[in-house]
Amino acid sequence: MSNLFVIGFDGPHQAEELCLKVHELQDKYVIDLRDMVVAVKNEKGNVKLDYKQNLLTANSPVFPGFCGSLTALIFLNATTGAAGSELAALGITEHFMKELAGLLIPGGSALFALTGLPSPDRESVLQELTGFGGKILSTSLSHSDEARLQAALQAAKS
Numbered sequence: 001m002s003n004l005f006v007i008g009f010d011g012p013h014q015a016e017e018l019c020l021k022v023h024e025l026q027d028k029y030v031i032d033l034r035d036m037v038v039a040v041k042n043e044k045g046n047v048k049l050d051y052k053q054n055l056l057t058a059n060s061p062v063f064p065g066f067c068g069s070l071t072a073l074i075f076l077n078a079t080t081g082a083a084g085s086e087l088a089a090l091g092i093t094e095h096f097m098k099e100l101a102g103l104l105i106p107g108g109s110a111l112f113a114l115t116g117l118p119s120p121d122r123e124s125v126l127q128e129l130t131g132f133g134g135k136i137l138s139t140s141l142s143h144s145d146e147a148r149l150q151a152a153l154q155a156a157k158s
Helices: 014-027 066-076 081-089 094-103 122-129 143-154
Strands: 003-009 033-041 047-051 109-115 135-139
Touching: 003 014, 014 033, 014 109, 014 122, 094 135, 122 143, 135 143
Parallel strands: none
Antiparallel strands: 003 109, 003 135, 033 047, 033 109
16 A cells, blocks of 8 residues: 655755655665655745655556655646646545645645555654654555654654
């Protein structure tokens, strides 16, 4: 089962900083990262997408480049055609995409991450993500797991 995370930040560099930490966790085999994109919205409202290396395997039930495709659809409003219907089949509606696009403020950034199997060491993941800040804009986690992740992001680093 895959989990989609969208974490928004008020500043332009914070999503990239979290991205680097998530890559570090992937390199340590702490999380099963499949795909990741950083979106930065400038003061004029233009969005730049930084597509990270596609980490999906050929056997993945989610098409390759999922985060990049989803992020591009959200910010470029290209929600028609085959891609739109595939996303709708996954429960990602046009309303959902427009809502996320509206949540990213000018001068802000967001990290879109798709993970695979849940980490066997969730406490370690939460500890590593402590203090990055940000707000969970969307996730497919349970409400209790989402609350724990949000609390870790908001907690002060020790």
